[in-house]
Amino acid sequence: MSTLKVGVVGAGWAGRQHLGGFAARNDVEIVALAGLEVDQVAALKAEFGIPATFPRWEQMLDEVELDAISIATPTALHAPVAIAALERGIHVLTEKPIAASLADAQSMVDAARAAGRVLQVVFNHRLRGDIAELARIIAAGEIGETYVAKAGWLRRAGIPESGWFAKRELSGGGPLLDLGVHVIDYALRLLGEPDVLTVSASTYAELGTKVVEGFDVEDIAIAFVRLANGTTLTLETSWDAYRPNNNEFWMTVFGTEGGAELRVIDYTESELKVFRTRDGVIDDYVAVPGPNGAHPEVIAEFVDAIQAGPLEWPAHDGSLGLRRAAVIDACYRSAESGHEVTVTAG
Ligand SMILES: NC(=O)c1ccc[n+]([C@@H]2O[C@H](COP(=O)([O-])OP(=O)(O)OC[C@H]3O[C@@H](n4cnc5c(N)ncnc54)[C@H](O)[C@@H]3O)[C@@H](O)[C@H]2O)c1
Structure with missing residues (x-):
């Protein structure tokens, strides 16, 4: 070495x-x-x-x-x-x-x-202890075959301080790129890295433009994503929206044998719940995450x-990052065209 x-x-x-x-x-x-x-x-x-x-x-x-x-x-x-x-x-x-x-x-x-x-x-977020534990739970088959997942990262007043984030020429986009790339990464990893087929998305810039001069990216993006294994994934990301918490990301998964929900507020307040039944009786539990990676x-x-x-x-060779970029590109193309688009293979 x-x-x-x-x-x-x-x-x-x-x-x-x-x-x-x-x-x-x-x-x-x-x-x-x-x-x-x-x-x-x-x-x-x-x-x-x-x-x-x-x-x-x-x-x-x-x-x-x-x-x-x-x-x-x-x-x-x-x-x-x-x-x-x-x-x-x-x-x-x-x-x-x-x-x-x-x-x-x-x-x-x-x-x-x-x-x-x-x-x-x-x-780095995929290495968090709570996300890694959710990955383990799904991979171990504890909730059966997953078929619906909802994931997102919403901030109430969280436009990044460095001014370049809000300028498309320097950033390429708003919260969908900045926060959404983490969410897309952990969601697809948790779901077993299926191919992404199509995306239907909307973006808005109703609040950011009032807060930051020259703001020319979206401040919220919402997407409906169809995966090759039949799973549907919804995505929500925002830097600025009237909502309870300032900074919250999550992943909810519904499977044939159970469900799971991870919610993280301000990076540290984290709860991972698993919902299931045993012999017809509710047998839910709160999972204990392992150590955090970053x-x-x-x-x-x-x-x-x-x-x-x-x-x-x-x-x-960077192909994981490229696959995430292909999903984000499809979201922006869909939002611009106003209809569902096919994801370009990354
Ligand atoms: N993984 C994460 O959790 C995470 C968190 C925050 C930011 N990021 C990413 O990290 C990157 C930087 O974000 P940041 O928040 O540190 O931004 P920042 O604005 O704090 O820092 C950017 C740095 O780039 C430097 N720079 C700009 N032009 C340069 C040039 N021509 N030559 C040399 N240096 C130059 C600036 O001087 C500055 O030091 C972005 O891509 C952002 O998405 C990742």
Whole structure:
């Protein structure tokens, strides 16, 4: 096992998580950081002992020899940074969503395949203890065959503070991309990763435009999704809507032998209930989640995949992120056209 020389692009919330994850590994050396905020970058340089820092990612790639980079920038930059790195033979971990558009996501995956390098997307929520426990319950057959699922992430007044999130040119979209990509990821994983056939969606921007200047993405998105295994999935995501809790995500599943409902408020208040009958008598219970996984575990998976060697790399070509991008692209196409659309295979 060799020591990987890693550079991080982005010095905001996500970039900090990446630095922390890489710093926890003794087979990684953080050799560079790029970010536009001078003070923030200097503080992270000092905290993590990073030898080289740059304002822009292009300089970092030109001036430092790297084995891997992680990307924690506004979403529209994921594709140009990733493709430039992959073309140099550098492995890439990128934040969710994989890209601002399906076309960008496809170009990234094509670049990873052409380069024969790892491209991985950060899906940290699927590693939460409660979501992992729900996955275990479904996979163990405790609720039988699933046929209806409802999932979502709604915020009452939760437009992200970094202004780029609300500008389509930089983000690619609103809560459907930002929060919905996590929900689509965990919902499809929990349902056994079925192909997604069609989507019918609506989006609105009734409130965000009154709160943020230049707001040109949706503030709420609702979708009805048909899956190849016959299951129906509904999705709801919002950054701003008149509703009780500020920040709540969930997954409800109905199966032939039982049901399950996970609700999480403000990330920490979590309850996972399982509904079933035994010998005709109600036998519901509240499940106990395992330990939480988050960015450190995602970063560990990325480093482990690289360290596993070239035979392992093709299994990490970004195609999971691309499949999520295809669902989101279909939602936006449906909302624009006003009718159900077929999901383009990602
Ligand atoms: N997985 C999660 O739970 C999670 C949570 C929050 C954000 N994210 C994702 O992380 C990414 C960043 O989000 P954030 O909240 O950290 O944003 P942020 O605005 O806090 O940080 C973005 C960083 O990108 C840097 N940047 C912009 N242009 C650059 C350039 N040309 N060269 C170098 N650096 C540049 C900025 O200087 C800044 O440091 C987004 O894709 C977002 O969707 C993921």
